[in-house]
Amino acid sequence: MIFENQQINTDSLPKVSDLIFLKVEPKYVTVSMIASIVFWGFLFLAAFILKLYVFEERKGEGIIGGNFEYVLILIGALAIISTYLSIQGAKVKSYALRQNDILFRTGYIWYKEIAVPFNRIQHSEVVQGPIDRLFDLSTLKIYTAGGSQSDLKIPGLKPQKANQLKEIVTLKVGQNEEE
Amino acid sequence: MKKSDFDFSKPIRQSYIAIAIIVYKTFKVIFRQALPFVLIFFLGKGSKTVDYILYPVIVLSLISLVLSIIGYFRFYFYIKGNELIVQKGVIKRKTLNIDFDRIQTINFEQNLIQQIFGVVGLVVDTAGSKKNEFSFDALDRDMAVALRDTILSAKRKQNTSDTPLEKSSITQEEESLISILKLEIPDLIKIGVSQNHLRSLGLIIAFFFWVGDNLRQAGINSEQYAEDYFMDLSNPFTFMLFMFPLLILVSFVISLITTVFKYFDLNLWRGSKGFKISSGLFNKKEVAAMDHKIQMITWSDNPLKRLLGIKDLHFKQASSEEVNSKKSISVAGCYDHHIQAVKRHYFKKHAFDHLQEFEIDRRYIYRQVLYFGLIPGLILITIPILFSEASLLWFCLASIFWIAYSFITNTVKHKKRRYSINKSVFHMKKGLFGNSEYLLKLLKIQNIQITQTFYQRRQQLANLKLYTASGNVTVPYIDLNQAQSLRDYLMYKVETNKEKWM
Numbered sequence: 001m002i003f004e005n006q007q008i009n010t011d012s013l014p015k016v017s018d019l020i021f022l023k024v025e026p027k028y029v030t031v032s033m034i035a036s037i038v039f040w041g042f043l044f045l046a047a048f049i050l051k052l053y054v055f056e057e058r059k060g061e062g063i064i065g066g067n068f069e070y071v072l073i074l075i076g077a078l079a080i081i082s083t084y085l086s087i088q089g090a091k092v093k094s095y096a097l098r099q100n101d102i103l104f105r106t107g108y109i110w111y112k113e114i115a116v117p118f119n120r121i122q123h124s125e126v127v128q129g130p131i132d133r134l135f136d137l138s139t140l141k142i143y144t145a146g147g148s149q150s151d152l153k154i155p156g157l158k159p160q161k162a163n164q165l166k167e168i169v170t171l172k173v174g175q176n177e178e179e
Numbered sequence: 180m181k182k183s184d185f186d187f188s189k190p191i192r193q194s195y196i197a198i199a200i201i202v203y204k205t206f207k208v209i210f211r212q213a214l215p216f217v218l219i220f221f222l223g224k225g226s227k228t229v230d231y232i233l234y235p236v237i238v239l240s241l242i243s244l245v246l247s248i249i250g251y252f253r254f255y256f257y258i259k260g261n262e263l264i265v266q267k268g269v270i271k272r273k274t275l276n277i278d279f280d281r282i283q284t285i286n287f288e289q290n291l292i293q294q295i296f297g298v299v300g301l302v303v304d305t306a307g308s309k310k311n312e313f314s315f316d317a318l319d320r321d322m323a324v325a326l327r328d329t330i331l332s333a334k335r336k337q338n339t340s341d342t343p344l345e346k347s348s349i350t351q352e353e354e355s356l357i358s359i360l361k362l363e364i365p366d367l368i369k370i371g372v373s374q375n376h377l378r379s380l381g382l383i384i385a386f387f388f389w390v391g392d393n394l395r396q397a398g399i400n401s402e403q404y405a406e407d408y409f410m411d412l413s414n415p416f417t418f419m420l421f422m423f424p425l426l427i428l429v430s431f432v433i434s435l436i437t438t439v440f441k442y443f444d445l446n447l448w449r450g451s452k453g454f455k456i457s458s459g460l461f462n463k464k465e466v467a468a469m470d471h472k473i474q475m476i477t478w479s480d481n482p483l484k485r486l487l488g489i490k491d492l493h494f495k496q497a498s499s500e501e502v503n504s505k506k507s508i509s510v511a512g513c514y515d516h517h518i519q520a521v522k523r524h525y526f527k528k529h530a531f532d533h534l535q536e537f538e539i540d541r542r543y544i545y546r547q548v549l550y551f552g553l554i555p556g557l558i559l560i561t562i563p564i565l566f567s568e569a570s571l572l573w574f575c576l577a578s579i580f581w582i583a584y585s586f587i588t589n590t591v592k593h594k595k596r597r598y599s600i601n602k603s604v605f606h607m608k609k610g611l612f613g614n615s616e617y618l619l620k621l622l623k624i625q626n627i628q629i630t631q632t633f634y635q636r637r638q639q640l641a642n643l644k645l646y647t648a649s650g651n652v653t654v655p656y657i658d659l660n661q662a663q664s665l666r667d668y669l670m671y672k673v674e675t676n677k678e679k680w681m
Contacts, residue, residue, distance in 0.1 A: 013667045100674040111631040115666060117673045120625045120680070145497060145681075146625035146646030 014098065016115065021094035021105055027135050028156025032090040033083060035131055040079030047075055085109065095154050102142065102169065104152050116152050118172040120144050126162045138162035142169065185325045190255035190266070196296040197317035201247045203292055204316070209240040256315075261333060263303070265313070277303065277313065279334045283472070285327045289463035299323045356448035356455060359524075360510065360517045366489075367442060370512045371435035373483035379430035379437075442511050449524045454494065456508055468494040468508050470525060471681055474623045474649040478518055481613035488514055492521065497648035497681055507649070522618070526604065530620075534606065536599040540640055543596075543656035544589045552585025598654050600665070602672070605645065607652050622676040623647050627666050631659075645669070648681065 051068045088108040096103045101117045124142045132138060138159040142152040157165070185191075249269050256265045263282070265275040288300040298317040318326065362370075443460035453469035475495040484490060492513045496506040513521075522531075556578040563571040588611055595614065598607040605624075607617045628644040635641060641662040643654040654662075 013664075013671050015663070015667055016670075017663055101670055107630075109633055111636060113629040114626060115628070115670055116626040117670060119674060144625040144646070145648035146651070147648075150626050150628065150646040150651070152626075 016096075016103060016113075019096045019098070019103070021096045021103070023094045024090070024154065024156030025137060025158060028093070028137060029087055029090040031131055031135050031137060031156065032086045036083040036086040037079075040075070040082060044072070044075050044079060047072055090156070093154070093156060097165070097168065100172075102152065104154055114150070114152055116142060116144055118169065119176040120146075121169060121173050124166050124169050124173075126159070126166050128159065140165050185322055185329075187258040187326065187329060190257045192255060193251070193315055194296075194298050194317045194319050194322075196293070196298045197315075198248060198251050199292055199296070200290075200298075200300070200316040201251055202244065205240070205244050205247050209236070209243070212236075258329065258333075263330065275313065279330055282330060282334070284467050284469065285330065286467060287323065287465040289459075289465075291461040293317060294461075294463060301326070356450050357524075358446065358448050359454075359520045360445070360447040360513060362442055362445040362458075362512050366512045367439050368435070369487050369489055370442060371438035372431075373481065373487055373489065374434040374438060375481060376427065376430050376434055379434040380426055383426060383430055383433065438511070445510065445512070447510050447517070447521075449520075454521070454524075456510060466508055468496055471679060472496045473525065474647040474680075475617060475619040475652075476521065476525065477615060477617045478513065479610075479613055479615040484613070490515075490518060492518060495647075495649035526620070530601075530603045532601060534599045534601045534604070536597055537657070537661070539593060539596050539598075539654065540656040540658065541593065542638060542640060544586070544593045546634065546656075547589040547592070548582070548586050552582045552589070556582040556585075596655070605652070605669075607654060617652050619645075619647060619652070621669060621672045622678050623680050624669060624673050625680075627669055629659075629662050629666055 051072065085108055089106070092105060092108050092111070094105050100119075101115055103116075104114045106112050106114075122143045122145055124140065126138050126140055128138045132155075136159065137155070138157050138161075139153055139155040140157055140162045142154075144150060144152075154162075154165075246269055250267065253269055253272075254265070254267045256263065258264070261279045263277040263279070265277070267273055267275070283304045286302045286304065288302060289298075290300070293300055296317070297320055299320050301315040301318055301323050303313045303315075315323075440460045440462070442458050445458035446456065448455045450467075452471075453467055453473075455465070455467050457463065457465040473494050474497050476493070477495060478490045478492045480490045489512050492510040494508040494510075496508065510517075559574055559578040559581065560571075563574045592609070592611050595608060595610045597609075598605070600606070603621055605619050605621060609615055625646045625648055628646070630642045630644065631640070635656070639659045640656050641659045643657060643662045643665060645652045645654075657665075
């Protein structure tokens with residue numbers, strides 16, 4: 001059963017599925033990979049130090065005491081899976097700009113497609129984290145009144161591109177308010 | 180409108196009663212903070228640690244009391260042009276300029292002390308700022324009404340050329356109000372009886388644990404006291420036999436009493452631009468829910484409430500432009516015709532024409548049962564296999580019971596989850612033991628998300644999430660094409676609508 005409506009034929013409505021989505025910069029895949037490796041690397045290192053200095057002496061005590069190697073293996077496995085997923089996730093991230101709204105796709109396992117109409121945008125900003133700066137990338141953030149869960153974050157944009165998008169958005173929001 | 184008898188152009192202090200209110204408020208805060216210590220004081224009978232804690236508490240509370248009383252004398256307010264100006268601060272003077280434009284609503288509040296002295300507390304809700312509320316502790320009722328009217332009439336004059344929506348801020352005293360609901364004592368009892376007693380039970384247990392924990396920290400063995408004064412609680416069977424019915428009874432009484440306090444003399448009125456709700460026995464509250472601020476209307480029941488035919492109604496409001504705090508106004512004890520009346524007033528005349536209802540996909544059940552029934556059930560069976568001392572039979576029975584329970588509940592949940600839509604409203608129903616319904620105007624939608632898990636992507640299924648400024652509504656497991664065409668349609672409706680969402 002497909003939704004239909006008496007007044008407007010839904011087939012004639014602008015369809016999101018026909019749109020061409022622009023992918024974020026390919027560099028961003030590298031950035032997410034590095035971020036993931038750094039995070040898991042620190043965790044692994046911490047666990048390794050713990051094993052060398054704490055659990056080596058207490059071998060055989062308790063459940064984890066004797067089998068701390070398994071914890072290391074578990075962390076290693078999680079690191080590989082998580083890094084793989086963040087690479088795949090980075091590849092999914094893409095956006096599309098229409099006359100009246102902006103759309104963003106994200107998520108590899110939990111796929112999400114967010115659509116924000118320009119006439120509901122509160123404000124927008126361009127931010128740059130430390131790793132972003134290293135790779136000359138920026139993130140465009142768009143806020144609505146729908147709460148922090150529903151805010152739009154487009155990472156992996158060239159700073160110039162991010163600012164350009166922000167300007168378009170600001171312009172559109174302004175036009176809407178004038179009307 | 181009558182000309183006000185008060186001159187607001189000169190700085191005015193609040194009523195002297197405000198001192199009493201301030202003292203009361205300060206003591207309330209101190210009492211809450213110091214409750215564990217007070218308990219220790221009485222139970223511990225002069226143990227040394229108490230002195231170290233109690234005296235600083237007394238000194239600190241005296242200091243804060245003096246400060247807040249000085250604060251009263253340093254608090255002035257007046258109106259200048261189109262601004263309400265408030266001066267306050269004991270050590271550092273602070274002046275607040277509140278533009279009438281930014282004032283969203285002015286609500287009256289009366290607690291017991293305020294009721295006795297015939298004064299009202301005034302809560303001014305403004306838009307935009309982080310700290311979006313500003314309040315007076317006590318104004319004479321006449322002055323409060325005059326102040327409200329002055330601000331409102333000034334606002335109205337200012338906005339005559341503006342959109343009619345903005346004029347609407349507060350329901351007026353002189354405006355004709357239609358009464359929708361008035362709770363009588365029998366209604367209150369019905370509401371009290373049908374509260375979620377399990378929740379009150381949880382609160383009581385949490386309270387006991389909290390007190391016990393504090394006592395233990397102070398070196399008092401509460402279990403020893405309990406044994407001395409009551410009975411031997413070491414036998415779990417006697418404990419269950421005596422304590423459980425007692426706790427149920429206590430929680431029943433508590434929820435009954437809190438209901439009476441909260442919803443005493445509840446009135447729901449309809450003004451021209453919104454609803455007005457007043458209620459409370461000791462804490463009288465009068466709040467306005469304006470149409471443009473209401474983002475969603477929800478109502479729900481539980482099995483007990485359904486038996487009595489009553490429902491809880493909630494007006495979900497966005498409180499300010501930035502929506503830091505979400506506001507929900509509850510009206511308990513609504514019958515179906517009350518909800519119909521609210522719908523009739525809030526929505527436009529033909530808002531519910533051609534409403535098409537849909538159900539969600541059956542695969543919702545299979546997946547829910549897999550994740551929350553089958554997998555936990557199978558894990559349950561592995562326990563006796565791993566630890567040989569546990570009985571396999573009992574675990575198998577428990578597992579089968581759990582899976583069956585999961586299947587039945589999810590079948591019910593699937594059956595109850597319905598959504599309907601037309602060109603102006605979106606309506607969703609869901610529930611398991613109770614029922615909840617969500618109703619919103621399409622123009623209140625802030626953004627829309629389509630989400631898919633791995634499995635859903637393979638099966639061409641999707642979840643549709645509608646975000647508003649006061650919560651979201653999720654429709655799980657619908658056909659991807661359906662989700663997409665709904666999204667396209669809703670986006671179109673939001674983008675072409677010129678009405679303000681707030």
